[in-house]
Structures are given as C-alpha cells and as structure tokens.
Amino acid sequence: MAKKKQVGRRVEGWKAKSWFKVYTPDNLGKAYIGDTIANDVETVRGRIMQSTLGEITNDYAKQHIKMSFKIADVTGDAAYTEFVGHEVTRDYLRSLVKRRSSRVDCHVQIITKDNKKVRLTISCYTFARANIAQEHALRNAITASLATQAQAWDLTTLVNGITSGEISRDLFKVVKTLYPTRRVEIIKSKVEPVAAPVSTK
Numbered sequence: 001m002a003k004k005k006q007v008g009r010r011v012e013g014w015k016a017k018s019w020f021k022v023y024t025p026d027n028l029g030k031a032y033i034g035d036t037i038a039n040d041v042e043t044v045r046g047r048i049m050q051s052t053l054g055e056i057t058n059d060y061a062k063q064h065i066k067m068s069f070k071i072a073d074v075t076g077d078a079a080y081t082e083f084v085g086h087e088v089t090r091d092y093l094r095s096l097v098k099r100r101s102s103r104v105d106c107h108v109q110i111i112t113k114d115n116k117k118v119r120l121t122i123s124c125y126t127f128a129r130a131n132i133a134q135e136h137a138l139r140n141a142i143t144a145s146l147a148t149q150a151q152a153w154d155l156t157t158l159v160n161g162i163t164s165g166e167i168s169r170d171l172f173k174v175v176k177t178l179y180p181t182r183r184v185e186i187i188k189s190k191v192e193p194v195a196a197p198v199s200t201k
Helices: 007-015 053-057 090-096 132-150 155-164 166-175
Strands: 018-023 032-038 048-052 065-075 078-088 103-111 117-126 181-192
Touching: 018 065, 032 048, 048 053, 053 065, 078 155, 090 117, 090 181, 103 132, 117 132, 117 166, 132 166, 155 166, 155 181, 166 181
Parallel strands: 018 078
Antiparallel strands: 018 032, 048 065, 065 078, 078 181, 103 117, 117 181
C-alpha cells in the first residue's frame, strides 16, 4: 500500500523560510532588484542576483546591459549587494556588427587601487576591415590606456565609468587616431578574488 504524502511538513517548511528584499550598491542608488527566500540568513550571503541596467536606472535605452551582484550583507529583511560583473546581450552585439568592417576584441585584466581584480572585455568596431597589424595596434592602445587609468580607480569609479559609458568614450578617443573607428564598447566585466599575500615567516 502506497504511503500518503506528508503535505503538512512541506507547508511547515515553507512557512519557516523568510523573504529578503535585495538592493544594489550605494553608487547605483540602492535600487530594489528583487526578492530571495531562505530559512537562514547565512545562506543568503553570497547569492548572485541579476538585473538590467535599464531596470536599475529607469533608462530603458540600457536594457541590453545585464548587471550581476553578490549579496554581501543582510540587515533585517534587506539584503545589500556588491557589484561582481556585467555583460552586454548578444542581440545588442549582433546589431553593432556591420559588413566589410572589423570587430576587434581586447581582454584586459586590471587591479584597482582598492585591490579589486577585474577582467574586462572591450570590443572595438571599425568602419572598414582592419588587417592584423592594425588590430594589434588597437589592442595595444586599449591595454596601455586602461593600465594607466586603472591606477586611479577604485571599484566604484570603475563601475560608474562602465555604466555611464565614460570609459568607452575615453577609449574611443584613443583608438580613433590609429584607425577609423565607429564605436568602442566594454561588453563584459568580471570581478575576481585577489589572492591574500603569503606570509614568509
């Protein structure tokens, strides 16, 4: 004879859990981006939440930018996050590609002055097809420019520069003198943990 399902226990399990409202970091206005459920506060910390920049800033021209946040602190039923990366949607990237032109991708790792290691992927879109030497020159210029500027950035400054488009505009000014360039976009970023210094004692 089959056993009956213990529905009562399942209901009690859900009742024991709590909902937490999730907010973006201060530099993005502590915007509400959703809810998460858990039966223990400690299991909430470290969870990754995603939202579009358009939803966060109410600027739907930026719906193509997907932002990722990690819950770092919980106070009451409020969960506060830190930025861990962003990525541009594939549809938007396809719209930038034109015939008889080049897309030059550049992967750069920087360490901010507050010791955050960030991997950036920058795409440069040209008016005409570039040869290998020209692509190499564009990548070198982007890498050198970011290496110089990153020394003065903390993570907040970097995120603000990405979301406002300011860093992309500065890079465009650098590369347009090397080869006719239509657009520069930071299409992806990822904050990675920095290894703790090893004691030699």
